[in-house]
Amino acid sequence: MFDFFFQLHPVIQGLIKGLAVIMVIFPIAGACSMAERKVAAWIQDRPGPNRAIVPWVAWIPFVGKFLQRLGIFHVMADGGKMLFKEDSLPGHVNKFYFILAPIVAMIPALTTVTAVPFGAYLDAAGKVIPLGLAPLDIGMLAVFAVSSLGVYSAILAGWASNSKYPFLGSVRASAQLISYELSMTLAVVPVFLWVNAPGLPGTMGFARVVEFQSQPGFLGGMWFGFLMPVSAFIFLVALFAETNRQPFDTVESEADLVGSFHTEYGAFKWGLFFVAEYSHMLVGSGVFMLLFGGGWNPLPWVSLATAVEWLGHVIPFAHAPLFVGVLSIAIFLGKVLAMIFLFMWVRWTLPRFRYDQVMKIGWQKMLPLSIANLLFYAIAIAFLQK
Amino acid sequence: MAVITVERKPLTLAERTYLPQIVGGLMTTFRHLVAKKTTLEYPEQRPAIPAGYRGVPTLVRDPNGREKCVSCQLCEFVCPPKAIRITPGEVPADQTDRAHVEKGPQAFDIDMLRCIYCGLCQEVCPEEAIFLQNQFSMSGYTRAEMVNHKDKLYELGGTLPDQHYKWDKKLEAEKHGNAH
Numbered sequence: 001m002f003d004f005f006f007q008l009h010p011v012i013q014g015l016i017k018g019l020a021v022i023m024v025i026f027p028i029a030g031a032c033s034m035a036e037r038k039v040a041a042w043i044q045d046r047p048g049p050n051r052a053i054v055p056w057v058a059w060i061p062f063v064g065k066f067l068q069r070l071g072i073f074h075v076m077a078d079g080g081k082m083l084f085k086e087d088s089l090p091g092h093v094n095k096f097y098f099i100l101a102p103i104v105a106m107i108p109a110l111t112t113v114t115a116v117p118f119g120a121y122l123d124a125a126g127k128v129i130p131l132g133l134a135p136l137d138i139g140m141l142a143v144f145a146v147s148s149l150g151v152y153s154a155i156l157a158g159w160a161s162n163s164k165y166p167f168l169g170s171v172r173a174s175a176q177l178i179s180y181e182l183s184m185t186l187a188v189v190p191v192f193l194w195v196n197a198p199g200l201p202g203t204m205g206f207a208r209v210v211e212f213q214s215q216p217g218f219l220g221g222m223w224f225g226f227l228m229p230v231s232a233f234i235f236l237v238a239l240f241a242e243t244n245r246q247p248f249d250t251v252e253s254e255a256d257l258v259g260s261f262h263t264e265y266g267a268f269k270w271g272l273f274f275v276a277e278y279s280h281m282l283v284g285s286g287v288f289m290l291l292f293g294g295g296w297n298p299l300p301w302v303s304l305a306t307a308v309e310w311l312g313h314v315i316p317f318a319h320a321p322l323f324v325g326v327l328s329i330a331i332f333l334g335k336v337l338a339m340i341f342l343f344m345w346v347r348w349t350l351p352r353f354r355y356d357q358v359m360k361i362g363w364q365k366m367l368p369l370s371i372a373n374l375l376f377y378a379i380a381i382a383f384l385q386k
Numbered sequence: 387m388a389v390i391t392v393e394r395k396p397l398t399l400a401e402r403t404y405l406p407q408i409v410g411g412l413m414t415t416f417r418h419l420v421a422k423k424t425t426l427e428y429p430e431q432r433p434a435i436p437a438g439y440r441g442v443p444t445l446v447r448d449p450n451g452r453e454k455c456v457s458c459q460l461c462e463f464v465c466p467p468k469a470i471r472i473t474p475g476e477v478p479a480d481q482t483d484r485a486h487v488e489k490g491p492q493a494f495d496i497d498m499l500r501c502i503y504c505g506l507c508q509e510v511c512p513e514e515a516i517f518l519q520n521q522f523s524m525s526g527y528t529r530a531e532m533v534n535h536k537d538k539l540y541e542l543g544g545t546l547p548d549q550h551y552k553w554d555k556k557l558e559a560e561k562h563g564n565a566h
């Protein structure tokens with residue numbers, strides 16, 4: 001049944017796979033904006049958006065009402081509004097860069113997905129084959145290299161807007177990104193020191209990282225989040241800072257910067273910034289889960305292969321690659337969405353740091369901590385893996 | 387002097403990392419996440435209006451369905467923002483039992499764009515004919531729409547119980563020869 005697909009030219013195969021992934025990411029990013037509003041409402045003891053409904057869905061008893069209360073159709077209403085409202089172009093902006101900025105925001109946000117595997121299946125020999133757009137050996141490097149490009153969109157937008165607050169916002173965005181990029185990278189190094197054990201070919205890919213988290217035994221089945229909690233913590237904090245989420249939301253602090261670099265934007269161009277932010281969060285959460293949360297393994301000490309073996313006793317087709325693939329993608333997506341919920345939960349809990357506090361935390365706390373963490377693990381790994 | 391000097395303790399290491407506070411905050415917000423919602427879904431659910439609420443001013447009828455206002459214009463004079471405008475007239479000829487009242491409003495307009503809901507009109511009314519009742523939302527597309535005319539005022543006001551039946555008593559007294 002897949003023969004037709006595999007007979008296609010590799011470029012066309014890649015195109016189809018890429019489009020399929022974008023078709024998943026885009027709606028999830030849209031749904032996240034809805035979830036954000038819903039979570040915000042629930043935390044504030046409100047019911048949240050619950051009015052929009054498509055008439056023929058309203059005819060379904062119970063389910064229609066439930067979906068309406070859940071605010072599902074506000075996603076469409078929001079999207080429709082964003083598409084059809086006037087896309088105004090202020091007279092004082094640099095038009096070329098002004099239009100370029102949201103496009104530049106989308107490109108790295110969607111490009112990083114290529115390097116992130118999001119599932120796995122078992123081949124005939126029982127070997128775990130990761131699923132992804134490009135099984136790159138430089139996975140982590142590619143993500144770091146491309147995702148940081150997102151800040152160019154902020155700088156472009158802030159500069160092209162030709163207005164005070166957007167400019168300040170974009171300057172903040174770039175400074176913040178540089179400050180946290182460093183500790184983020186250093187926090188990840190111990191993981192790759194560990195997975196590049198002597199005797200194995202060197203890799204920066206995520207497949208090996210997940211493989212190391214799905215080994216048998218107490219230490220083998222342990223996710224890196226438990227093995228390297230400080231790394232995980234630094235990575236998480238840096239992730240919050242890099243995606244400009246609360247409490248590191250100084251870029252968009254509406255109290256002092258109006259709306260930051262997207263102050264002058266509206267309609268679809270603003271929507272692109274929004275989707276890019278959520279795509280960044282999605283990919284960032286995915287990377288966090290691959291590195292520290294066990295990837296597509298359902299539970300600590302229960303790897304995907306073990307889980308499939310258990311399921312094999314109950315479901316006859318549990319070993320089919322399609323079933324395992326879908327199962328692993330569902331597990332991974334579930335974890336990523338849990339992370340997204342954490343992002344939102346934190347957003348509606350913590351107040352925003354002041355800008356100087358953000359810088360202080362970044363340079364005086366996170367960076368020394370990540371260096372100490374790296375030294376500790378480098379020495380420990382040298383002893384363990386000699 | 388009763389001054390208590392409170393020693394400000396230095397922050398502990400745990401407090402300085404800020405993490406226990408974050409976890410505590412997350413717990414608090416999670417409790418609210420699952421807690422019962424406290425808002426009203428307005429157009430369907432209406433808030434309970436407390437007694438003595440001062441809503442939109444209205445004209446009321448007595449339990450026999452008769453007009454109470456005698457167009458004395460006290461409310462018009464007392465109204466601080468000059469929202470009330472009364473055109474006095476005579477009691478219609480067909481209302482024979484009210485002929486002795488002599489006066490009634492020919493027109494009674496309250497401009498709700500001016501009204502400040504102070505309730506002085508209700509307080510000053512010697513006939514207990516004007517009341518600020520429970521309606522709290524007024525809206526319209528034009529200025530003209532926001533002026534409540536007499537028929538609208540009576541429609542909003544309805545009938546309220548009357549303890550005095552002042553004009554019935556006056557009629558009775560007049561019949562017995564001791565009109566004052």
